[in-house]
Amino acid sequence: MSVIIVCDSTADLPRELIKEYGIHIVPLKVHFGEKEYKDGVDITPKEFYEKLQASDVLPTTSQPSPGEFAESYENILKMGGSTIISIHISAHLSGTYRSATVAKSMLPEADIEVIDSKQASTVLGLIVLEAARAAKSGKTKEEILALIGEMVEKIKVFFMVDSLEYLEKGGRIGKAQAILGSMLNIKPILTLEEGIIVPAAKTRGRAKGMEQLLLKMKSEIGTGKQARMAIMHAIEYDGMETLRDRVRNKWQPEELIVSDIGPVIGTHVGPGTIALIGLKA
């Protein structure tokens, strides 16, 4: 009896990890006008941001259909999987979780658990990775579900966007709406609470923003050594390198995952976004 982990493409995990742990990914889609791309399949992050900068129209995104989820689930079951744990982006940010739930109801005989991670991007990715590692080491469905529940409670992200414009246009701005109208060029530090985007701090300038990311994370996870942390960025290489060095210095994490923010999440946060993820004790 084997447990198979499924997630959607917003998990923004590096390809080699996806391969290593046999994680099944159902892609969301990005649309530039009439043209549709499957997230991470037809378009890489690099290609996406190049297109984004060249394009006059802002892209839009769409969730996988229930049919696409059902198809993936059926394929896994055919290949010999007995149990599926399907973990997804916050239901407040995307309809993906709903599609997966509908797909599960289309397969009443199958053993499928659909989970709303209340997170997005590599934050979701870390939860997925933890579940996949447990599955690979032969943990039972119950053990894995308990582990996921624990991760959902412990994981914390702070991210800095270059401007709130993308979150606003995509309708995902959440409680950060409150700081939208500010006339000064503010770099907001945001976080996710119960699956909703919430402002955590306001700074002027990226250097101060970076300080705030570290400060806010410290207030959540403390100063002790960390087992696992992650950084994700939307073509923000300089910032990523600075942050990576600071994080290594400060917390000496045993594992530090660095990943690109993919096309779907990138559509909503915009280029220049950088995020830091940690786990509370």
Added chain:
Amino acid sequence: MQLQVLKGLHLKQMLLASAALLQENKTELNSLNVFPVPDGDTGTNMSLTISAAVREVENTNNDLSNVVAALANGSLMGARGNSGVILSQLFRGFATSMEGKSSIKPLEFARALEEGVKTAYLGVMKPVEGTILTVAKEGAKAAFRAARRGEDIIGVLQMAIREAEETLARTPEMLPALKEAGVVDAGGKGLLYILQGALAGLSGEKAHYVPEPVKAEKITAEAGAGLAKLGVMEYQYCTEFIIKGRNLNIDKMRQGINPLGDSIMVVGTGEMLKVHIHTNHPGQVLELGLEQGTLHDLKIDNMAEQHREILTKDAKNNGHDNSWTLATAVTPPEGEEGLGVIAVAQGEGIGNILKSLGAEQVVSGGQTMNPSTQDLLHSIENSRYKDIILLPNNKNIILAAQQAQGLSQKNVHVVPTTSIPQGITALLAFNPDNSLESNGEDMSAAIGGVKTGAVTYAVRNSRFEGEEIKEGDILGLIEGDIVTIGKEPAKVVMELVEHLVEKNSEIVTIYYGDAVTDSAAQKLVAKIQKAHPHCDIEAYDGGQPLYYYLLSVE
């Protein structure tokens, strides 16, 4: 002429003459500012403060304790600028020691002066010698010595004036900044005028006082309660009731309660009278009512407390018997849960920026027109929230803000911002979801992270660190200190930028004033950008008067 006993009427005459003399010399006092910048004009502030006291005093009878209470109330509420706040504290202490007296002797007068000094020193967090405080202190000491020698009131006042004059002349020795600017302390000199005016008033000189053209705001109920908290409210209990009976005499009732308080209203017909009074003796007022008939719908509020104790006669159950029930009604706290920020600023653009960052209200005021304690209190009362953070954004408004904090019934925290850029930085750290205390801490901590400059002009000839300053010269200030003198605002900005920008500086922000055009500001941005390519340069139309540019580097 000998004067052994001072009464309310004397004090009224003294105050009026003081206000007149201060007003006459307002411009001179304004020019005594250490820095020749258009900033926090001491003469204007003291004159407006004493005017507020005159307005209250003119509306009261000649009873000494009423006059001193009005003096304290009026000046406390009207206090503007640091010198105005200190003056109001001098008056408050002076008033407290005369409470309940109908006249005082020379020794009591001298003690009252000393009491004023004591209160003023306590009211300032870091008292500085060589200022109005020292002049007041030495003056009061001399007054006390004179009173002990047996001088009359006039003699006591004369000695106080002589000592105050000598102390004032010594202020440049106590404060190097005064010496360098070649001036004596403006606040101290203002106090000297007040003492001299008081003497003139006592001697029967006619005062040429013209009321200051400021909006006369009535002291509101809430402010009144705040004053009571400080122990300077005249009457504490708002007493209201109805008398029923036959052939009730309105005039007799009115005359009977007249000596017991103020805000008196007696209206009605021969069979029913409605009575309203603010008094310290509600019992005596009720007794006077009982002499005429039966009492109904009694209401006695302690204006000093949020918990109102309402004496009500339980008419339903007890009919006409004289049993009373004490009902304690808790007044709901004014304002809804949550946190509001009130900022002081001048200029439409700056006001809009502050509001866009979450300030609930922007009180007009700044460099030249400092808002009064009453103005700030008014905004606090008007806020929809019950917790308030106050950003004075000017060093000369901090004391008035703290005074408003002390007077308000709401929870107020003053973050001591001394410039607009500091206020903006404080607002960035504001989080409406956190408590008043933690916001106060975060915002106070944040203001250290920004360096601020300002560009204005010299209002008079002066000297600074050996350098000649001519009226009209352009002055560049960093954190309120002059660092550069020039002829062109844009050039002075460039020099300030060189002082302020460091290797790790990231953003230079310029708020240009109403005298600067958009294109001039854009040219300046391009110039700074060229000099500092690693910085982001942002320019905003602040619209502030007098200051060509305010800038911050972070």
